[in-house]
Amino acid sequence: MFQFIFGVAGGLAIFLYGMNLTSTGLQKASGSALKSIIHKLTANPLFGMLVGILVTFLIQSSTATTIILVSLVGANLMTLAQSIGVILGADVGTTLTVQLIAFKITSYALFFIAVGFALSFLAKRPRMKSLGQIIMGFGMIFFGIHIMTTTMEPVREYEGIRQILLSFGRNPFLGLIVAAVLTVITNSSAATIGLVLSLAMQGMIPLQASVPLILGANIGTCSTALLATIGAPTDAKRVGVAHVLFKFLGVILILPFLGPFTDLVISTSADPARQIANAHTLFNVGIAVVFLPFAKPFARLIEFIIPERAEPIPELEKPLFLERHSLNTPVLALEQVRAEIIRIARMINQMAVNLGEILVSYDEDLATRIWQLEAGVDALYRHVVGFLADIAQSDLTEDQSHENVVWIQVTNDLEHIGDSMIRMLQAITKKLETNVVFSREGQQELEDLFGRVVRLTEDLVAAFELSNEEHLATIKQDANGIIAREEQMRFSHIRRLHAQISVTRDTSPIHLDLTNAMRRIADHTLLIVKNMSGVSGKPPVEESLNAIQETANVNVELSS
Numbered sequence: 001m002f003q004f005i006f007g008v009a010g011g012l013a014i015f016l017y018g019m020n021l022t023s024t025g026l027q028k029a030s031g032s033a034l035k036s037i038i039h040k041l042t043a044n045p046l047f048g049m050l051v052g053i054l055v056t057f058l059i060q061s062s063t064a065t066t067i068i069l070v071s072l073v074g075a076n077l078m079t080l081a082q083s084i085g086v087i088l089g090a091d092v093g094t095t096l097t098v099q100l101i102a103f104k105i106t107s108y109a110l111f112f113i114a115v116g117f118a119l120s121f122l123a124k125r126p127r128m129k130s131l132g133q134i135i136m137g138f139g140m141i142f143f144g145i146h147i148m149t150t151t152m153e154p155v156r157e158y159e160g161i162r163q164i165l166l167s168f169g170r171n172p173f174l175g176l177i178v179a180a181v182l183t184v185i186t187n188s189s190a191a192t193i194g195l196v197l198s199l200a201m202q203g204m205i206p207l208q209a210s211v212p213l214i215l216g217a218n219i220g221t222c223s224t225a226l227l228a229t230i231g232a233p234t235d236a237k238r239v240g241v242a243h244v245l246f247k248f249l250g251v252i253l254i255l256p257f258l259g260p261f262t263d264l265v266i267s268t269s270a271d272p273a274r275q276i277a278n279a280h281t282l283f284n285v286g287i288a289v290v291f292l293p294f295a296k297p298f299a300r301l302i303e304f305i306i307p308e309r310a311e312p313i314p315e316l317e318k319p320l321f322l323e324r325h326s327l328n329t330p331v332l333a334l335e336q337v338r339a340e341i342i343r344i345a346r347m348i349n350q351m352a353v354n355l356g357e358i359l360v361s362y363d364e365d366l367a368t369r370i371w372q373l374e375a376g377v378d379a380l381y382r383h384v385v386g387f388l389a390d391i392a393q394s395d396l397t398e399d400q401s402h403e404n405v406v407w408i409q410v411t412n413d414l415e416h417i418g419d420s421m422i423r424m425l426q427a428i429t430k431k432l433e434t435n436v437v438f439s440r441e442g443q444q445e446l447e448d449l450f451g452r453v454v455r456l457t458e459d460l461v462a463a464f465e466l467s468n469e470e471h472l473a474t475i476k477q478d479a480n481g482i483i484a485r486e487e488q489m490r491f492s493h494i495r496r497l498h499a500q501i502s503v504t505r506d507t508s509p510i511h512l513d514l515t516n517a518m519r520r521i522a523d524h525t526l527l528i529v530k531n532m533s534g535v536s537g538k539p540p541v542e543e544s545l546n547a548i549q550e551t552a553n554v555n556v557e558l559s560s
Helices: 002-030 033-039 045-059 062-074 080-101 106-122 126-157 159-170 172-186 189-201 207-220 222-227 234-268 272-305 324-328 330-360 364-392 398-434 440-466 469-498 502-532 541-559
Strands: none
Touching: 002 126, 002 189, 045 062, 045 080, 045 272, 062 080, 062 234, 080 126, 080 189, 080 234, 080 272, 106 126, 126 189, 159 172, 159 207, 172 189, 172 207, 172 234, 189 207, 189 272, 207 222, 207 234, 207 272, 222 234, 234 272, 324 330, 324 364, 330 364, 330 398, 330 440, 364 398, 398 502, 440 469, 440 502, 469 502
16 A cells, blocks of 8 residues: 555656656746747737647646736736636646647656756757756656556556546546545646546546546646735736636536537547547637637626725735745746836836925825835835845746846836935925025926926836837936936026025025936936846846845845
């Protein structure tokens, strides 16, 4: 009995490790393509489904794809309607792995492992190393299946176990529950279906009993994505619920027709392993065919089921999108960083809007709010940079490493922009305390310049959302315009000083503090534009070293 337990557990562990290895290799081989695919989603449900299939194949997990959608929708980078097609595609994409597993090449598993190992450790080019990782991962998947199948061979003689397996055909609900629970435990529907494949290869379980287990595995795989929506915005919750509803409605629709469905699957192949893989594929393709034409109405139904409600105000100093379980999937982790950076940019934009109002008429409540927002920006800066340092510990592609460094630099510049706004608030407070006023011309100049700064912070938010080179060029032009205008204002201010205008003389230090702070905001915006343009390129060596050193300093601060 112990030999059986250890054999199944060990085989399953090798199987899951092989899947993880394959997933990592595929992500590396795809480079930055996966990130580009995610950001080019359109409202076309069919295109969204194709994207979902491809992304899920590269990540090797429909759950991870759904969690990506939760993050993107929660950050307002994508709508619920856009996510519907991707969810359906993700469910189809996860069946490709099972189709590969169904090929009876277990006798070549060790050969694949050996070839993959040789490529991974001997190849010089990163792409070839990634290819070796993929081959070795597939070899381990098949070797894990082989171990489980071999371990189960003696169990064929136990009539009691055989009757339990047969009972899943007589009582489909029991099979659904068992498979769903097992999938939740292993966090992988492919692992559950791999076990079913091993049983089928030994002739221990007929297709009639396998189909309920396949359906249960499809339901169980929703659990992680649903958990990821806890504490998320309403639209993000809707993504998780949509994933669950698709699976449950699909199972409900097919349960009355299990007999005809089983007959259809049998007609596709005489091989038991291939039948199980085909059942998994037909179920998910069937769901996509039924629901894809109704993507938009289905999105409205989800919105009706989960209505918009007043969300509790999130804690400014607490990250909303950074999830430690995503560190094993760098593509997902970096997208969560982007979502958190967008949140920081929005907070800075709110600081700018409030400052613009205070510049015209001081308000104590607005001043307090600006201090609170600045504290949130500082805290999120530490969280984001610490999270990026953790991502850096993963096995990243070259592009992902560069992107990681760029986000560190960008977050640092955003934090400096927040500091500059606090210096402005302090200057305005000092003006109030000393009971001085700006000259009419000086006040108008300051309001005009800061109006440009507010628009610049609005454009920054859009830049992080769109990451468009043309948009970045516009921001660069606007930031340079602020710098040029600040220089003109400095000469105007000096001219008023020479003209012996008393109010200008009294407010000169405060006036210059405000214009210098706005100049620094524009300077840091230019640095952000420079780095954002380099997300897909290589940042200079000096900047990379500085960013890495700053990451280490932040980690020390977090641990102290």
